[in-house]
Amino acid sequence: MRFADVTEAIGNTPLVGLPHLSPEGYHIHLKLEGHNPTGSVKDRVAKYLIDQAERFGQLAPGQRVLEPTSGNTGIALAAICRVKGYPLTCVMPENTSEERKQLLTMFGAELVYSPAEQGSNGAVRMAQQLASDDPNVYMPFQYGNAANPLAHYETTAPEILADLPEVTAFVAGLGTGGTVTGVGRRLKSVNPQIKIYAAEPEYGDLVYGLRNLDEGYVPEVLDVDVLDGRIKVDSRSALEWTRRLAEEEGIFAGVSTGASLAVAVRVCGRLPEGADIVALSPDGGWKYLSTGAYAPGDLDELADRISATLWA
Amino acid sequence: MARVRIPTVLRKFTAGEAIVTVDGATVGEAFRALVAADDEFARQIFDGEELRGYINVYVDDEDIRYLDGLDTPVGAEDEIAIMPAVAGGAA
Numbered sequence: 229m230r231f232a233d234v235t236e237a238i239g240n241t242p243l244v245g246l247p248h249l250s251p252e253g254y255h256i257h258l259k260l261e262g263h264n265p266t267g268s269v270k271d272r273v274a275k276y277l278i279d280q281a282e283r284f285g286q287l288a289p290g291q292r293v294l295e296p297t298s299g300n301t302g303i304a305l306a307a308i309c310r311v312k313g314y315p316l317t318c319v320m321p322e323n324t325s326e327e328r329k330q331l332l333t334m335f336g337a338e339l340v341y342s343p344a345e346q347g348s349n350g351a352v353r354m355a356q357q358l359a360s361d362d363p364n365v366y367m368p369f370q371y372g373n374a375a376n377p378l379a380h381y382e383t384t385a386p387e388i389l390a391d392l393p394e395v396t397a398f399v400a401g402l403g404t405g406g407t408v409t410g411v412g413r414r415l416k417s418v419n420p421q422i423k424i425y426a427a428e429p430e431y432g433d434l435v436y437g438l439r440n441l442d443e444g445y446v447p448e449v450l451d452v453d454v455l456d457g458r459i460k461v462d463s464r465s466a467l468e469w470t471r472r473l474a475e476e477e478g479i480f481a482g483v484s485t486g487a488s489l490a491v492a493v494r495v496c497g498r499l500p501e502g503a504d505i506v507a508l509s510p511d512g513g514w515k516y517l518s519t520g521a522y523a524p525g526d527l528d529e530l531a532d533r534i535s536a537t538l539w540a
Numbered sequence: 541m542a543r544v545r546i547p548t549v550l551r552k553f554t555a556g557e558a559i560v561t562v563d564g565a566t567v568g569e570a571f572r573a574l575v576a577a578d579d580e581f582a583r584q585i586f587d588g589e590e591l592r593g594y595i596n597v598y599v600d601d602e603d604i605r606y607l608d609g610l611d612t613p614v615g616a617e618d619e620i621a622i623m624p625a626v627a628g629g630a631a
Contacts, residue, residue, distance in 0.1 A: 428596070428603070428623075430623070446593060446594065446625045452605065455606065456606060457602060457603065457606045458596075458602070458603035458605065458606055459598075459601050459602055459603070460596075460598050460601045460603075460621070460623065461601070
């Protein structure tokens with residue numbers, strides 16, 4: 229495979245079977261989005277956010293891009309903006325991991341920190357304020373931009389259908405909701421019987437550190453009607469499945485992958501025997517090493533200790 | 541009887557308790573029992589007869605929107621969890 233530049237190398241990720249972790253009579257497959265150029269599924273989204281903004285004249289040459297992101301979207305945007313000549317500001321909770329801050333800085337992004345105790349909702353609010361104060365910046369806003377699910381509708385889902393036409397269910401984590409919405413709509417347009425499940429990470433109290441429920445945030449891109457179920461996964465279970473994935477299948481993935489895998493295993497019981505389930509692995513584990521998620525030790529103790537920062 | 545897990549932001553209504561046990565055979569009955577003594581608590585959970593959009597409710601980890609909503613049955617062993625909607629963690 230040969231590409232003109234890094235943005236062309238996004239997508240076409242491997243779909244890998246899990247012969248050891250699939251329950252008897254079922255076939256779980258992982259779509260390894262960590263194989264994208266900056267190491268996550270967000271390369272697809274960032275490419276679409278910038279391409280669509282260029283296409284519709286929302287982004288002028290050299291204009292500053294600003295986005296609330298605690299990591300993967302920022303890293304993907306930073307690489308793409310660098311190649312395309314746009315300066316970038318990322319707004320993120322101050323407790324974001326060091327690896328991510330270093331990657332963003334190296335790609336030339338400017339970092340603005342929102343208070344850790346306000347979690348990702350705080351980063352969203354601060355970015356919206358900064359964007360409204362400065363008419364010269366362009367905020368793609370992945371949480372509300374149709375280009376986000378469109379990236380999955382036009383690329384992720386067709387890849388799954390090409391590799392596994394008999395897919396019976398799809399599982400992905402809920403962040404912006406772009407993955408389940410885009411993939412879900414495409415798969416159901418081909419076969420309405422295909423089931424779509426969302427894995428909802430049960431964050432630590434810090435992420436929920438809202439003063440009142442009015443500060444809750446439901447992303448506009450999430451289409452709740454495309455889902456057949458939404459299942460929450462606690463840190464311990466996500467960690468357990470992430471570690472089993474390395475120990476039994478030789479796949480080193482981020483903790484969100486463990487959450488989706490936990491849901492994939494859980495829903496097998498409600499699917500016909502022989503069903504093929506695709507779970508999306510948003511990234512590899514590299515950026516999370518400093519959290520301690522892969523360190524030896526007791527899982528319960530580990531989950532207690534790092535649940536506040538695990539998903540941040 | 542059902543156990544209800546209360547998020548940090550609502551614990552001011554439960555004397556700081558993270559888990560509260562209430563009567564009720566469905567989520568709706570349990571929630572009405574939960575907020576019966578406090579109008580402000582009721583307003584935080586309900587918008588009229590419906591749950592407010594900014595909270596997600598799970599019975600044994602499953603979002604009740606995809607079960608039977610407020611009519612979802614709960615047994616003594618079940619845990620009802622209330623979680624505020626948040627922008628995605630690693631997005």
